[in-house]
Amino acid sequence: MVNFRKAALTDLESIIAIEKKIFGSGSYPAFVVRQLFDVSGHYFIVAEEDNQILGYALGAVNTKQKQAWVLSLGVSEKARGRGLGKQLTEQLIEVLKTEDLKEIALTVFPENKAAIKIYKDLGFEGSPVLNNYFLDNEARIVMTLAVN
């Protein structure tokens, strides 16, 4: 049975391994994952089964702007198609919504159909495609979910 829970420091090695495998040269370096854990650990959810981390979702909150971000979402290839990505995102949204927020935002590649399906199903709406959003000459869509 898959258990969704807050990430612990001892999960970071597995999270970093998944992040590297999935995102390759575009992955967050280990030190960034560690620092995001230190800053945003409260909004860091993992999916675990048989003592194995299968996926994670990480958020961050800008309290002044009343805006939260989904910073990363990843599920091991072997565990995909079981609804984990959607459930991780849902669980993260629930935690983020405990803050006083106007919206939750995220960025996604325009061709990332699986991720966009999850976000749309959960109520996110997309903006037009933004070129060079991360100064890497690639396009991204910013999607937002209004929170009341």
Ligand SMILES: CC(C)(COP(=O)(O)OP(=O)(O)OC[C@H]1O[C@@H](n2cnc3c(N)ncnc32)[C@H](O)[C@@H]1OP(=O)(O)O)[C@@H](O)C(=O)NCCC(=O)NCCS
């Ligand atoms: C995106 C990702 C997290 C999805 O994880 P997952 O656990 O397989 O996702 P789920 O099983 O919850 O659901 C995926 C949904 O997308 C659908 N889907 C999968 N591939 C699809 C495709 N090519 N086109 C359209 N829909 C697709 C699935 O049918 C499912 O829809 P459903 O809920 O109606 O059945 C995973 O593929 C991943 O880690 N990708 C690499 C990292 C990434 O892209 N992260 C998001 C960055 S914004």
